[in-house]
Amino acid sequence: MSKLFRHLPAVDQCLGALAADSSRQAGSPRPVTEGLPRPLVKDLVNGFLDLVREEIRAGAFAEEAELTLAALYPRMLAFVRRGARPRFRRVLNATGVVVHTNMGRSLLAPEAVAAVSEAAAHYSNLEFDLATGERGSRYTHVEALLCRLTGAEAALVVNNNAAAVLIVLDTLCKGREVIVSRGQLVEIGGSFRIPEVMAKSGAVLREVGATNRTHLRDYEAAIGSETAALMKVHTSNFRQVGFVKEVPLGELKALAATFGLPVIEDLGSGSLLRLDVDGLPGEPTAAESVAAGADVVTFSGDKVLGGPQAGIIVGRREIIECIKKNPLNRALRIDKMTLAALEATLRLYLDPELAKGRVPTLAMMTRPLSSLRAQAARLAGVLKKRLPACLDGRLGVSVRQGASRVGGGAFPEADLPTALVALTPLAGAGKNSGLSVDALRQALLSTDPPLVARVEDGALCLDPRTLDASEHALVLGALNQALGQALGDD
Ligand SMILES: *Cc1c(COP(=O)(O)O)cnc(C)c1O
Numbered sequence: 001m002s003k004l005f006r007h008l009p010a011v012d013q014c015l016g017a018l019a020a021d022s023s024r025q026a027g028s029p030r031p032v033t034e035g036l037p038r039p040l041v042k043d044l045v046n047g048f049l050d051l052v053r054e055e056i057r058a059g060a061f062a063e064e065a066e067l068t069l070a071a072l073y074p075r076m077l078a079f080v081r082r083g084a085r086p087r088f089r090r091v092l093n094a095t096g097v098v099v100h101t102n103m104g105r106s107l108l109a110p111e112a113v114a115a116v117s118e119a120a121a122h123y124s125n126l127e128f129d130l131a132t133g134e135r136g137s138r139y140t141h142v143e144a145l146l147c148r149l150t151g152a153e154a155a156l157v158v159n160n161n162a163a164a165v166l167i168v169l170d171t172l173c174k175g176r177e178v179i180v181s182r183g184q185l186v187e188i189g190g191s192f193r194i195p196e197v198m199a200k201s202g203a204v205l206r207e208v209g210a211t212n213r214t215h216l217r218d219y220e221a222a223i224g225s226e227t228a229a230l231m232k233v234h235t236s237n238f239r240q241v242g243f244v245k246e247v248p249l250g251e252l253k254a255l256a257a258t259f260g261l262p263v264i265e266d267l268g269s270g271s272l273l274r275l276d277v278d279g280l281p282g283e284p285t286a287a288e289s290v291a292a293g294a295d296v297v298t299f300s301g302d303k304v305l306g307g308p309q310a311g312i313i314v315g316r317r318e319i320i321e322c323i324k325k326n327p328l329n330r331a332l333r334i335d336k337m338t339l340a341a342l343e344a345t346l347r348l349y350l351d352p353e354l355a356k357g358r359v360p361t362l363a364m365m366t367r368p369l370s371s372l373r374a375q376a377a378r379l380a381g382v383l384k385k386r387l388p389a390c391l392d393g394r395l396g397v398s399v400r401q402g403a404s405r406v407g408g409g410a411f412p413e414a415d416l417p418t419a420l421v422a423l424t425p426l427a428g429a430g431k432n433s434g435l436s437v438d439a440l441r442q443a444l445l446s447t448d449p450p451l452v453a454r455v456e457d458g459a460l461c462l463d464p465r466t467l468d469a470s471e472h473a474l475v476l477g478a479l480n481q482a483l484g485q486a487l488g489d490d
Helices: 011-019 038-057 069-084 110-121 143-150 161-173 194-201 216-222 249-259 286-291 317-325 328-332 336-349 352-358 360-365 369-386 430-434 437-446 469-487
Strands: 097-099 154-158 177-181 187-189 204-208 227-233 263-268 296-300 311-315 395-407 416-425 454-456 459-462
Touching: 011 038, 011 069, 038 069, 097 360, 110 336, 143 154, 143 286, 143 311, 143 336, 154 161, 154 317, 154 328, 154 336, 161 177, 161 194, 161 227, 161 263, 161 296, 161 311, 161 317, 161 328, 177 194, 177 216, 194 204, 204 216, 216 249, 227 249, 249 263, 263 286, 286 296, 286 311, 296 317, 311 317, 317 328, 336 352, 352 360, 369 395, 369 416, 369 469, 395 459, 416 437, 437 454, 437 459, 437 469
Parallel strands: 097 395, 177 204, 177 227, 227 263, 263 296
Antiparallel strands: 154 311, 296 311, 395 416, 416 459, 454 459
16 A cells, blocks of 8 residues: 555646646636646645545555556546635525525626726726815715715715614714614624624613514603614514504604704615515615604615615714714725725616616516516526436426515515426436435535525425526536536536
8 A cells, every 4th residue: 555655646747737737628728727826736736635645545546557647637637626716706596585695695787897897907086086186085976876865965885784883873872872672672693783783882772662562652761861862773684563563763753853862773774765566565765764854874785775785874964974084984984896886886776767677686676477487497498408317307397486585684574476496306216316405405515606505395496586597507517517426427
C-alpha cells in the first residue's frame, strides 16, 4: 500500500495539467483554472490528493495504473471545478416563496440591475452636486421620489429596516419611553425583535394592553412625563384572529397630538401599492400610513417593494432632519449600488402598472394562475421528454394544484394559488430502490446551480412562480445532475 502513495502525481504536475486543460467542457472553452488565484487552485489540488490518499489507506486502489495523472484527471477536474465555485452564488428558487429572506429576498428589475452595474463600474455624483460643482449629499437622490410616492414631507434611506427602526428610536426616544401594544412586540426572524432593538437604541419599552386586545385608553393611561413617542408595529409574519383589538393609526395619532407626541409606525414590508385587486388584500401602504398621521414610517426596500436591501424612513421634515444629523446615520448609510437600484426601482412605481410588470417581486406576486399553469405544463413537458429517469419510468412527473407564499413577513395568511410540477419516484425494481424524495431534494442542493424545492405529499414540488421560464434548462440540468448522483447512473 505504501508503494501506491509514491505513484500519486506531484502537485505541480496536476497544476500544469489543469492549466493546459484539454478536456474543456462544451460551452466553457476556457481552462478551469483561468482567472482563478493560483493559491486557491493549489489548495484544491492538495485537497483532492489528500482525498485520494485516504482512499488508498482505505484500500480503494489495487494498482499503480489507477493512480496516474491521466487516470485521476477527470475526478480531479470535477473536484477543482466544484471547489472553485464562489461560496456565495446563484440558486434556483423553486419554493414559490417570492420574498425568500434566505435566498436574497427580491430580484431587481432590469432597470435597477443596469443602474447598479453603472454605479459599480463608474464614478458618480454620489456626494457631488453637479449644479455647484461642490460636495453634495447622498441622501437627496431618492428623497423627492419617496416623498412623491408616499406623500411624506421628507425621507431618508439607511442600510435596512432594522437600522431604520434603530435610528428612529435612537434619535427620538433615547432614555425615554416608547409605548407599544403587547400584541405588536414581534420577532421577525433572523433575531430582529422589537423589544431588543428598543433596548439597543436606549429607548425604554412601555408595553400596554393584552396580547390580543389593546385599547386607546391603555395608551392614554401610560402617557406620562417620560413618554417620547407612541409606536405601532406591523405584525408582519403573523395575524391574530378571534377576540382581538388594535387601535387604528388615526386614533393613535389623535391621542398623541393632544399630548404633543410623535407617532412612529414600523410598517415592516411596507408596500407602495394597494394589491387588493390582485388578490392580496389588507397590507397597508406607506402612503396610507402617512395620510393617517404617522409622523415617521419605516419599511424595507427589499420585501414587497421589490428593490435592494434598504430601510426607508419617511415622515415629517423636522424629524427626518434630526435623524439625518444623528451620527448613527453615518454608520448605517446605504452604499452607491443600493442607491442606484433603489432610485431605478422607485421610478418604476411612478406608473403602478409599469411597476407590476417590471419589478420581479410584484410580477411574481400578482401572476395569474393561468400563466402559472401554462409554465408548469411547459416545465413538466421538458422534464418528461429530457430526463432519463422519466423516460425509463423511474420518476413520475405531474402537474398539481398548490399554494405559493409571498414571504418576507407580508401577507402571512395569503395562500397564492399556483400549479406545481410534482416529481415522484416510482416504486419499481432495481436501481430505483435507492431514490427517495428527500435524497433527491438533498442532492439538488449541491448541483450547479443548486435548486431549492420543497417536499409535499411525497413529491418534490417545483413552483413556477419563482422560476423564470428562461431557467427551465438550468432546472433540467440540476435534476439531471441530482438524479445521476442519487441513482448512480451518470
Ligand atoms: C422585516 C421587518 C423588519 C426588519 O426589516 P429588514 O429590512 O429585514 O431589516 C422590521 N420590522 C418589521 C415589522 C418587519 O417586518
